[in-house]
Amino acid sequence: MYCYSLMGLFLLLLLPGGGYFSYAQAGACVLEAVLLVERILRKKKVCVKNTPFLWGMALLTGMYCLVPIWSIDKGLAWFGAIRAIGLFLFLLCLWQCEEPAGERILGSLPYVGSVMTVLSVILMLADLFPNYISVAGRLAGSFQYPNTLGIFLLLGYIEGTNRFFAKGGKRLDLLCSYLCMVGVVCTRSRGVYGLTVLTLIMGSVILWKKKVAGDKKQSLTAGLGLGATVLVFVIMGWRRGMFAGVFSSSTLWGRLLYDLDAFKILGSHPLGLGYYGYYYLQGSYQTGVYAVTHVHNEYLQLALDIGILPALAIVGLWIYQLLKSGGFQKGGDAGRKLMLAMLCLHLLVDYDMQFLSVGMIFVCLMDGLTGGDKTSAGDFSGSEQMAIRKLSIPARGLLCVLGCAIIIGAVWLGMADAFYNLGDDQTAIKLYPGYTPALEREIAEITDVSKAGRLAERILKRNAHDATAYEALAFSACEEGDFDHFIYYQKKAIEARPYDEAFRLHYLTLLDRMVQEYEKAGQLEEAALAYEYMAEVPKELSLLKKRTSKLGFRIKDVPPLTLPEEYRTMIKADKYLVYGE
Structure with a gap:
């Protein structure tokens, strides 16, 4: 029965993406931990x-x-631990089998x-x-x-x-x-x-x-x-x-x-x-x-x-x-x-090997080399x-505690990932506040800029390289009229995703809006400063072109190293508005 349980687990993992998704890997961890703990407690030994x-x-x-x-x-690093634990427990489970699983x-x-x-x-x-x-x-x-x-x-x-x-x-x-x-x-x-x-x-x-x-x-x-x-x-x-x-x-x-x-x-x-x-x-x-x-x-x-x-x-x-x-x-x-x-x-x-089922095949093949x-x-x-x-009684007790910890952790992370894949980001975040993809998707879907900014701050506490979070903070700063922080956060977003044209175009659109508003309010110095940041973008693209490798030009996705015509026209129009030339 123990052998057939492992066989059933392997076959079951093939259904949800071959065991690629974290909820499937977490489920495998739970089942393996249960099988292993039950076997050790019943046999009072480990092989x-x-x-x-x-x-x-x-x-x-x-x-x-x-x-x-x-x-x-x-936050996300623990999902990698779940996959690794799943493979290690699978190896231990193989060794407890009395039949050739x-x-x-x-x-x-x-x-x-x-x-x-x-x-x-x-x-x-x-x-x-x-x-x-x-x-x-x-x-x-x-x-x-x-x-x-x-x-x-x-x-x-x-x-x-x-x-x-x-x-x-x-x-x-x-x-x-x-x-x-x-x-x-x-x-x-x-x-x-x-x-x-x-x-x-x-x-x-x-x-x-x-x-x-x-x-x-x-x-x-x-x-x-x-x-x-x-x-x-x-x-x-x-x-x-x-x-x-x-x-x-x-x-x-x-x-x-x-x-x-x-x-x-x-x-x-x-x-x-x-x-x-x-x-x-x-x-x-x-x-x-x-x-x-x-x-x-x-x-x-x-x-x-x-x-x-x-x-x-x-x-x-x-x-x-x-x-x-x-x-x-x-x-x-x-x-x-x-x-x-x-x-x-x-x-x-x-x-x-990101697919747990393929990792199990690898484990079976490698274990076969040892007999x-x-x-x-x-x-x-x-x-x-x-x-x-x-195993002595204290050793069995320690293994039970460790097994229970793995089960609790796997259920916790697995449920969060399952709700995320079902599209229920709010429940995923409530279960596991460190689930960055769910926070990112929630930011993209909500219309409250201030709330998006608060979610972005939660992300950046655990991940200082998230472009989505930086852009959300930039939008929040823009709404509050905080020009300096808007520039800082939007540049950080572009730095994190330099080849993503959308971040750069959002930046120019908001700067253009600022130029227009400052000009109407008679704040000419602020309008000129906003325009100067706009004028830097083509220069930044020239630097990005120098950074791009020869291989970068050989792939199908061509680097966006020039601005669309409407944005070049926008920059010229704002220059005329600010300087009259």
């Missing part, structure tokens, strides 16, 4: 494996719980992937749930993101073909794996296409060298079959434009731009920014037009979240685990190692032994 992977996951969780102290947004989760991938592909294609063709199942004509499934769906289906394809050819599986396994491949094609994810070609080539080589079910002829046939699949996939992909423009794509240059700008952030903030910190700080360092929540490189995102040294230590421990367990070359289940290799490679170009589940230890090359520790 752990003293491995580098364990220490890497412990360090990951500890840093996400510690980084809110110095994070950019001290991790093996069953990995074994379900081809079946789950094929069902998701068929249902998603049907819903996509019927134009049902267009913003949920598909994105810009690309299959996204329940993940709502084509690239992560692509790598999920590729892992299902590898698992299905590996089971059929190397483990004497059923024809259903092969059918499901081919359906997963159909889904991969429908995602139109170029990164996954490249990994698919690499997978097919490596799979062909593996089967060529290895006897399949003790039959050399079958091994040769399987190897040649997969090799032929490579050619068919490449030819069809080339004709359908799958690989066209890979190196001239705006998406490729955009991701390089994110990465290069992110390295500059790390140079100034080596201790990390906390969860969502990158989103709010990127404007101060960016050299092109973009606004992304996560950089498209999971290893770099880890460093941005918790700091350079902890990130290097965690990845180093994971690599050491691979090497200690024989890596990808010595014995073991080559198919599972291929799955782990493809997932690790895709993490270089996307943020798959995995007790009944499937022969599947991988690892040989670490499970340590069973009996």
Whole structure:
């Protein structure tokens, strides 16, 4: 029953965005904590494996719980801790299973992937749930993101073909794996296409060298079959434009731009920014037009979240685990190692680990390198032994207190995120006053400028880089006739989002209104001062042009480095009004 609970949790997480949303991650934390506490109290013992992977996951969780102290947004940083705790608890839950839970989760991938592909294609063709199942004509499934769906289906394809050819599986396994491949094609994810070609080539080589079910002829046939699949996939992909423009794509240059700008952030903030910190700080360092929540490189995102040294230590421990367990070359289940290799490679170009369900797959694969589940230890090359520790009454009590704290915290944050996603910002704010996105949306929706200013002040107490909050304070100062504070706050808003044209145009519109009002009131010096600030804007755009990198000009979103004609005319008209020329 315990094993099936974990399996059910994994399947359930696939529904709300693959476990991307914080309310789903919080729900997973609650269920895992309940399962773990119940198991420990009933068995009066805990099972752990003293491995580098364990220490890497412990360090990951500890840093996400510690980084809110110095994070950019001290309210949102705790949502990152919830996700990390969820992964760590999942690992501990796997070790308490008497049945191979991790093996069953990995074994379900081809079946789950094929069902998701068929249902998603049907819903996509019927134009049902267009913003949920598909994105810009690309299959996204329940993940709502084509690239992560692509790598999920590729892992299902590898698992299905590996089971059929190397483990004497059923024809259903092969059918499901081919359906997963159909889904991969429908995602139109170029990164996954490249990994698919690499997978097919490596799979062909593996089967060529290895006897399949003790039959050399079958091994040769399987190897040649997969090799032929490579050619068919490449030819069809080339004709359908799958690989066209890979190196001239705006998406490729955009991701390089994110990465290069992110390295500059790390140079100034080596201790990390906390969860969502990158989103709010990127404007101060960016050299092109973009606004992304996560950089498209999971290893770099880890460093941005918790700091350079902890990130290097965690990845180093994971690599050491691979090497200690024989890596990808010595014995073991080559198919599972291929799955782990493809997932690790895709993490270089996307943020798959932000989806808790993908993180669970990663945990299952890494745990498998240490012998995995007790009944499937022969599947991988690892040989670490499970340590069973009996717990005293005080130790059990301490774990119960810790488990209850996790449950309370997860329910608290999860409910706030759930109400936010339901559009009930006021309830979300009441539950968790530090929920910045809910405060921002509330500011955008209310018409009371003074109230918006008060909400903005609440944001800035925890996050000094929020452009929305600064602009709200600027509007409030403008309504109160506080010219100096209006200029200060609006410039801070533009500084936080330099490539967002809306902030600059709002600034000019309000300055124009001030020029008109001061002129009518006979306050000529104030009118002249307001105009001078207007005249600075084109000069600031010239500086922004110098700041913009070459990559910034190669992406699809062209930097707004010139003012619209009506605003240039506005500046000229105000100059004539103030100076008569």
